[in-house]
Amino acid sequence: MQKQGEDILKNSALSVTASRKRILEIFLAADNALAHQDIETKCADQYDRVTIYRTLQTFLEKGIIHNIPSTDNMVRYALCNDACITTGHHHDNHVHFRCDQCGKTVCLDDVNIPPVNLPRGYTMKEINMVVNGICKSCK
């Protein structure tokens, strides 16, 4: 697993640093999307808050992670799938699910966002779908 993180960094032409490896490790081990705060909780003793901000920003730009919109001012992040990483820009098209019970946000990698028709004049570049409800673990 250590190795996997390094590979991701190298594939994205990023230098391999301790904090980046650690943050990737955290994502690889997580079963749900993580907010900045979640990551801070797991490693603020080792790495500076600012470093975490900058690392997430870098990972976003490199297409290593994608962010998930929210109405609670807690943007969450999840690893992109391999396809997304290798091509260098996002083409995620899956639905996200937020459980009202356990609060976890997950990628439903197998559920594609259904197509939608915009009014004349609008150009679509990206699309996000977030469903709220109860997850399968909670009920």
Added chain:
Amino acid sequence: MQKQGEDILKNSALSVTASRKRILEIFLAADNALAHQDIETKCADQYDRVTIYRTLQTFLEKGIIHNIPSTDNMVRYALCNDACITTGHHHDNHVHFRCDQCGKTVCLDDVNIPPVNLPRGYTMKEINMVVNGICKSCK
């Protein structure tokens, strides 16, 4: 227009106060969704920041406005349509659009969110769709 704001407040069994009327006015005059900050800019000289927070919270709870998720930690708010207000809880089902050019977020009231099938075990309670791209005013 003054009158309209008062009616909304009375329909929701809220007391009619100057700040609430003013904030409703701002929403009624806006052609796009507003973040807390936008509202503050327009009336921080008249009303306290805390009052704006509490007013938005109240409006949300009463179903006068709904919020729109974002990936920039700026939740935006827009008026619910009449149907939504009168019943007292949200049943918005329209798509939101965020323009990458002008930065405006709008309700596409006529575009319904297409249905999506979740994996077995997941229960859907609410659904949000936000599309990014270029709006009709910008191109």
Added chain:
DNA sequence: AATACTTTTGCAACAAAGTTGCATTCTTAA
């Protein structure tokens, strides 16, 4: 219209989140 009761507001104080510049340390490639 005056009263009593309830709700809302503003203020202060605070906590949390996010940003920026810069010196130091670490990575990488020659």
Added chain:
DNA sequence: TTAAGAATGCAACTTTGTTGCAAAAGTATT
């Protein structure tokens, strides 16, 4: 091994959001 460039930590700061409480405003009743 070294030099150049990139990333990190720290400090200082700004912005955003929260809470308790006293004062003010709104509402219902007489």
